[in-house]
Amino acid sequence: MVTRELIAQHFLTVPNPGEEGDIHSHRFTIEIEFEGTTLNEYGYIIDIDLVNGALDEIEQRYTDALLNELPEFEGLNPSIENFARILSERMSHAISEWTGDSLTVRVWEDEMAWASHSRSISEWIMQERDI
Secondary structure, three states, X not given: OEEEEEEEEXXXXXXXXXXXXXXXXXXXXXXXXXXOXXXXXXXXXXXXXXXXXXXXXXXHHHOOOEHHHOHHHOXXXXXXXXXXXXXXXXXXXXXXXXXXXXXXXXXXXXXXXXXXXXXXXXXXXXXXXXX
């Protein structure tokens, strides 16, 4: 698992969001967990440099951003659930050469609240080929 922190803003767009409907910031903690049943020729599940490069791109994209204004959140409530799913998709594209079993992205918005999104890499690869 690799962890990265970033600060971004959002406001919830659900009915009656209360104070969460106002623009506010979170120090998000993003955890990326990789699982695999086999190791590569060097004894890794995944090359950490590949992961850090993908996380650098994620950090650049979302740091200090208002999530509501980004195209990937168009028509979506910018919940941590949607943020985790979007980050899972971005990470999957960034590490498309990886042959592990599954990827889980967990997004913490504070020390008590988190959401995660998991995907089977083989299913994701098959979906991409069908498109």
